[in-house]
Amino acid sequence: MNEAAHEEATARPMRLVTVAGPPACGKTAVVAKTCAKLREAGVSTAVIKFDCLQTRDDALYQAAGVPVSVALSGGLCPDHFFASNLEEAFAWAQHTGADCCIIETAGLCNRCSPHLRGVMALCIIDNLMGIDAPEKIGPMLRLADLVLVTKGDLVSQAEREVYRHRIRQMNSRAVIRHINGLTGQGCQELAQILALAPAVATVTDMKLRFSMPAAVCSYCLSETRIGARYQKGNVRKVEFGHRQEGQHGE
Amino acid sequence: MANEQAIASITVTAGRDKAGNPEPWDLTFRTGEVVALLGPTGSGKSRLLSDIESLADGDTPSGRRLLLDGQAPTAEQRFALHGRLVAQLTQNMNFVLDMAALEFVTAHAESRGIADPAAATAAARQVIDAANALAGEPFAPHTQLTQLSGGQSRALMIADTALLSWSPVLLLDEIENAGVDKRAAMRLLLGSDKIVVIATHDPVLALSADRRMVIANGAVAAVLTRTPAEEALLTRLATQEEGLAALRHALRTGAPVRAWEAFFPTP
């Protein structure tokens, strides 16, 4: 690509969506089917998948005809890895010429969230995780604009309703929808919503909705031995035998 | 329980079939009436149901629109009902939670806004009693959800949905034969404040519905009500089902199993 074309590609605003959720909840199933609906509506997509150790999501997206790039954090904190590669991820998606870039993240810890201010944020969770799951999941759910619940085909109506209620208690403003990753039921509607995601020209200077977990302790630096004498840096000791309050700090 | 979203009828305006031919009728579904949907797989039952579920507004392949109580839904109604208009009960569904039946149904009652714990427990007990009236074999309130038999959990799902579900429309995909008293289930559903639609291949369910809609090629091809001949047929079929249930019970309890006529009397 010559320089002019390069500049044109990188200046072009693109719709951006972050999708977060626990492993195997149905993120790829839902996103791939929704990309097909977007394509029918004339909106092209590109997907970036952030994960820890391995994924076959690239094969799944390719099979669905969606351009995809995978980023694996390996030995690094997946949350920090996501934030430190976001500019480059966005630039890659711009180069594909896509109208809408969807970032699927898995392997982020429940304490974390990839959602950005000014960018449409989705959280996907499934109905099989038990009704306490919405409380346990934390900021990726609490700070989402849209919460999608999958696998409702496998549980009772009552469980779906109680689950939805618990989600509502954790996030009072999100749109909550049931969606089926197998049949694609609900993906048409989701495509209509994603087609309205704000378009952004760059992610540089954008802000995360939630600060990432503090790290930098000896274990971040590859320490493997157990014991207080090996622990340096950001270490917090628990007082066992005392009930700790949940930590939902912003 | 009274529904916040009380809706007495929904109307699906005439659309077009898969070949683009106009559908002959607007269809209206009301509370206090059970409608059966019939037609082979692929005939367009799912298309009709998804038009209802998504509050179709001429924006789906069928071109149908959904009216609530005869009116196009307002923006607020759309927002409140989206994804929640229809409660569904299909064959694949199971309880997956590790909780006692009473505890769980109480949590459901609480999620419906019954804040007083005693009132929530009382509402939950009603659901369990109603479920036990449908299930062949009763279960105790403290039974774990995952320990319920197929018939018991189906009965609990029906009773819970009829009495506690938020959604104004209930869609049932078949009621299996064994373990649930189908006609009692129909009575319970009729008494709920919901609009009830059953997709079924079962002759007893189909004939006991107030109206039957036959779907073909993506559109409604016929709307039928019971003729006197069908009424007589239904009575005989129902007797036969009762006979089967009695035979099942006799076998299960080791009672002497007598001749055919003891279970299936000729009218």
Ligand SMILES: Nc1nc2c(ncn2[C@@H]2O[C@H](COP(=O)(O)OP(=O)(O)OP(=O)(O)O)[C@@H](O)[C@H]2O)c(=O)[nH]1
């Ligand atoms: N029954 C049912 N299965 C579903 C549904 N959605 C997804 N699945 C299945 O759940 C499994 C996991 O789906 P994926 O889409 O790969 O999940 P994911 O969240 O992308 O997984 P990771 O990226 O590995 O974290 C697949 O076998 C899907 O077919 C659903 O709504 N109902």
Ligand SMILES: [Mg+2]
């Ligand atoms: Mg995935």
